[in-house]
Amino acid sequence: MNTTFIRDGIYWIGVHDYTTWLFEGMWPIDQEGVNYNSYLINDDKVILIDTVKEYMAEEYIENIKSIIGDKKVDYLVVNHMEPDHSSCILAVTNEWPDVKIIGNKKTFPMIRNFYEYNKNFIEIENGQKLDLGGRELQFFLTPMVHWPESMVTFDVQSGTLFSMDIFGSYKATVGSIFDDENEVETFLEPTYRYYATIVGKVTEMAKKSLEALTPLVPSISMICPSHGLVWRTDPNYILNLYIKLANAEVDEGVVIAYATMYGNTRESAEIIADELRKCGVKKILMYDVSRTNMSYILASIWRYQGIFLGAPSYYGQILPSMENLLYKLEGNKLRNHVCGFFTDFSWSGGANRVFDKFIQNTGAYCPGEMVNVQGYPNKDDEEKLREMARAVAQKLIK
Ligand SMILES: Cc1cc2nc3c(=O)[nH]c(=O)nc-3n(C[C@H](O)[C@H](O)[C@H](O)COP(=O)(O)O)c2cc1C
Ligand SMILES: [Fe+2]
Ligand SMILES: [Fe+2]
Structure with missing residues (x-):
């Protein structure tokens, strides 16, 4: 049994997932876990807000019963159909067959497609209010954030x-779900990582949704997202952080992400780092893209202004571990970044052409020239790498 009374008849009835290795099949959550936060309003009517991932269904239903006893669930609000929140819908409808499901016109086809369930739907429109036995709920559509x-x-x-996935983060809450009982800074990196991996691609839509919600902000006293902390004391902290994230506002610092088979490209990365230090850059994060799951690199790139990407040529292309990162970065874009690129090759190159195309596609701002090293960087290469590092460093915020 694991439920928490929040206030005003609202309970947290979420679960902690320490079992799943990769969220969405890509993003590791096995170290820190993740919350699927579901909420229950126990008033004249019983209202559920979203559910949890299916493999916790039994515990989830028991948790609800421990609060409502013999009462039944009257309404289930489906804010989001991604199965981390929707896959207990059938567990709920099996237990309380009369439950009415509240969603919008995009919700119900998905319920039919995923769960072959097709009844008791209440369709709401953007901004609509519903009086559910004296409890008034208002709904706002946030299309493509992120479904x-x-x-x-x-x-x-x-x-x-x-708020569904908006304002959410990776990292399970340990002991307490509340912002004021946690060190909120420990959720900063998991929030960046969640944003960069889940929302980054649709950040323009996130910006629009946040703008649309602006008139509501003065009446918000608490934010209950589908992942991470419940913001009962300082909702402005997460609101402001999310505005910063949605605008891709960057912090001072440089990320160097490289791929390598035999270490030549790493050598170039070390030279760049050395020159950056000489230019007074203190925050430098270095990643081997084959060793670090991309999600951590994407998070750092979302956060920091300076970006260097380096990789060897591979059969006329680029080493696949870097290509993977470029694929996600093309989605996330490099909006407010200052970038540098470097490659390694032995015969006719390849990585350089892939980077060129990437720069073209993303409009990445590169104040220096790309450096293409043949084999181990010689004195001439070293000077070019240092020159590129200085060109980037000069454009960084201090
Ligand atoms: C499987 C494989 C494929 C390669 N394909 C290319 C290529 O298409 N063009 C090229 O110029 N070099 C190619 N190379 C050479 C490497 O890019 C070159 O040795 C480089 O220095 C490796 O950098 P690293 O030490 O950082 O791994 C290839 C090397 C390997 C092992
Ligand atoms: Fe989602
Ligand atoms: Fe989610």
Whole structure:
């Protein structure tokens, strides 16, 4: 049994997932875990806000019963259909067959497609309010943040925004779900990582949704996202952080991400780092893309202004571990970054052409020339690498 009373009849009935290795099949969560936060409003009517991942269904249903006893669940609000939140829908409808499901017109086809369930739907529109036995809920569509049917729910009485994936983070909450009982800074990197991996691609839509929610902000006293902490004391902390994330506002610092088979490209990376130090750059994060899961690199790139990407040529192309990163970066874009590129090769290159195309596609801002090293960097290469590092360093915020 693991539920937490929040306030105003609202309970947290989420679960901690320490079992899944890769979230969405790509992003490691085995070290820190993740929360699937579901909420219950126990008033004249019983209202569920989202569910949890299916493999925890039994515990989830028991948790609900431990709060409501013989009462039944009257409504289930489906803010988001990604299965980390929707795959207990059938567990709920099996237990309480009369439950009414609240969603928008994009929600219900997905419920049919995923779960072959097709009844008791209540369709809401953007901004609509529903009086559910004296408890007034208002709904706001947040399309493509990060699915078409995504929406958020505002409980007027308590001023609570049930914000779905928005304002969420990786990292399971240990002991307490509340912001004021946690060191919120420990959720900063997991929030960046969540944003860069899940929301980054649709950051323009996130910006639009945040703007649309702006008039609501003065009435928000608490934010309850689907992952991470419940912001009951300082919702402005996560609001402001998310505005910064959505605008891809960068911090002072440089990320050097390289791929290598035999170490030549790493040597170039070391030269760049050395020159950056000489230019007074203190925050430098160095990643071998074959060793570090891409999610951590994407998070750092979302956060820091300076970016160097380096890789060897590989059969006329680029080493696949770097190509993978470029694929995600093309989605996330390099909006406010200052970039440098370096490659290694032995005969006719390849990585240089892939980087050229990437720069073209993303419009990456490169104040220096790309450096293409043949084999081990010689004196001439070293000078070019240092020159590129200085060109980038000069453009960095201090
Ligand atoms: C499987 C393989 C494929 C390669 N393909 C190319 C290529 O298409 N063009 C090229 O110029 N060099 C190619 N190379 C050479 C490497 O890019 C070159 O040795 C480089 O110095 C390796 O850098 P590293 O030490 O950082 O791994 C290839 C090397 C290997 C092992
Ligand atoms: Fe999601
Ligand atoms: Fe989610």
